[in-house]
Amino acid sequence: MGASLKRAAHDILIGNDLGGYTVPTKGLYPYQWNWDSVFVALGFATFDLDRAWRELETLFEGQWTDGMVPHILFRKNDPGYFPGPSVWQTSHEPFPTSGHSQPPVAAIAVRDMFEKAPADENAERAKGLFPKLMAFHRWWATYRDPSGEGSVAIIHPWESGRDNLPDWDEPLSLVDVSRIDAYERKDTTHVDASMRPLKQDYDRYMAILQSGRAVGWDPHKVVENSPFLVADPAITMILLRANRDLLALAERLGFQRERVEIQGWIAQLERGVASLWNETVQAYTTKNLRSGVFGAGVSSAAFLAPFAGISDPKVLDPMRNHFDRIAGKVTYMVPSYDPDYEGFEHMRYWRGPVWAVVNYMIARGLREQGDTLRAERVRQDTANLVAKSGFAEYFSPIDGTGAGGRSFSWTAAVWLAWVSPTHAVEAA
Numbered sequence: 001m002g003a004s005l006k007r008a009a010h011d012i013l014i015g016n017d018l019g020g021y022t023v024p025t026k027g028l029y030p031y032q033w034n035w036d037s038v039f040v041a042l043g044f045a046t047f048d049l050d051r052a053w054r055e056l057e058t059l060f061e062g063q064w065t066d067g068m069v070p071h072i073l074f075r076k077n078d079p080g081y082f083p084g085p086s087v088w089q090t091s092h093e094p095f096p097t098s099g100h101s102q103p104p105v106a107a108i109a110v111r112d113m114f115e116k117a118p119a120d121e122n123a124e125r126a127k128g129l130f131p132k133l134m135a136f137h138r139w140w141a142t143y144r145d146p147s148g149e150g151s152v153a154i155i156h157p158w159e160s161g162r163d164n165l166p167d168w169d170e171p172l173s174l175v176d177v178s179r180i181d182a183y184e185r186k187d188t189t190h191v192d193a194s195m196r197p198l199k200q201d202y203d204r205y206m207a208i209l210q211s212g213r214a215v216g217w218d219p220h221k222v223v224e225n226s227p228f229l230v231a232d233p234a235i236t237m238i239l240l241r242a243n244r245d246l247l248a249l250a251e252r253l254g255f256q257r258e259r260v261e262i263q264g265w266i267a268q269l270e271r272g273v274a275s276l277w278n279e280t281v282q283a284y285t286t287k288n289l290r291s292g293v294f295g296a297g298v299s300s301a302a303f304l305a306p307f308a309g310i311s312d313p314k315v316l317d318p319m320r321n322h323f324d325r326i327a328g329k330v331t332y333m334v335p336s337y338d339p340d341y342e343g344f345e346h347m348r349y350w351r352g353p354v355w356a357v358v359n360y361m362i363a364r365g366l367r368e369q370g371d372t373l374r375a376e377r378v379r380q381d382t383a384n385l386v387a388k389s390g391f392a393e394y395f396s397p398i399d400g401t402g403a404g405g406r407s408f409s410w411t412a413a414v415w416l417a418w419v420s421p422t423h424a425v426e427a428a
């Protein structure tokens with residue numbers, strides 16, 4: 001089984017490769033996506049390191065002059081996708097992009113790839129990307145932490161990469177949709193509407209997009225003008241982790257001057273993440289920076305604390321309790337949202353389904369902290385999901401049904417980089 005899945009995963013990456021960049025899946029997502037490309041690079045790195053570097057280099061071709069790396073790079077127009085470049089109306093050259101970012105996982109992969117084989121050529125590729133990573137992380141610190149508090153905010157649910165998380169419901173309910181342009185969705189022509197966000201969500205997504213477009217995507221004004229500004233624990237913890245990896249890279253690659261700046265970012269995030277601790281839920285949750293309201297339940301982000309290098313028992317003990325409670329409820333860990341919460345839907349996108357890339361980050365953090373039992377549960381469940389339902393976009397935590405797009409690049413990539421039986425031997 002292992003060998004044929006490995007071959008299938010290779011074939012998916014190669015089949016979705018459009019020449020130096022990889023689409024998440026054909027049809028539903030026909031462009032280059034930010035964090036997808038990073039996980040794809042980790043997959044390629046298992047058999048073609050040169051191609052893995054290429055994936056990250058092409059991703060950074062989309063970087064804006066202010067440092068932002070957009071969530072979508074529209075290299076060729078594809079009428080099968082909405083909202084495309086004519087809706088976003090950004091001004092990046094030589095190809096258009098979307099107007100906001102996605103979880104900053106890139107530095108994590110660059111460090112991994114460099115450490116895989118720190119030969120001269122890898123050092124050169126990592127050095128080439130280093131200043132771009134600095135500019136990207138500086139952009140997050142400058143524009144997405146407006147109060148300087150150390151918790152990272154998003155201006156659109158799409159920026160989180162967890163588009164219709166139940167925690168966005170409260171902030172989205174405050175978004176005025178009375179002036180949105182007429183539009184026609186394309187996603188539901190590719191996959192079953194019951195697995196996708198609702199129309200009421202989409203209307204709000206469009207209203208927020210229009211608010212950024214109205215200020216010409218100026219990074220300061222976007223934050224001032226957005227009807228949606230929510231601190232996201234997943235991005236905050238991913239950025240904290242990515243900064244630690246960036247610091248290690250700076251040390252290994254000889255970027256001495258940058259170290260102090262990165263250390264400052266780390267200290268700020270270590271302080272700031274505490275502001276997302278939700279006493280009632282006993283977990284890190286989202287926090288609406290406009291209304292002050294916290295997210296209502298435990299999302300998979302709560303389990304990223306070890307990945308962020310957080311070792312405080314006051315955080316980790318309740319986190320383990322949540323893990324064990326949820327693990328007793330579902331067949332496959334880790335659901336994107338707490339199954340004990342009324343907003344949970346096992347097949348609808350980020351309202352319950354399991355996502356292989358999130359599992360990868362959760363398990364990696366758990367293992368790094370020596371929690372091999374829980375880490376191995378997450379890895380084994382992910383392996384079982386792929387064995388049962390193939391390389392789907394996401395999976396039901398209840399019955400393992402595959403959902404959304406098929407032949408999905410990041411699911412194939414994390415299979416190669418982490419899930420496959422070869423890694424079970426390492427984990428034992």
Ligand code: GLC
Pocket residue numbers: 024029033034035036160161162163
């Ligand atoms: C969806 C996901 C997002 C992902 C994109 C492409 O929008 O929510 O996280 O990057 O699809 O796979």
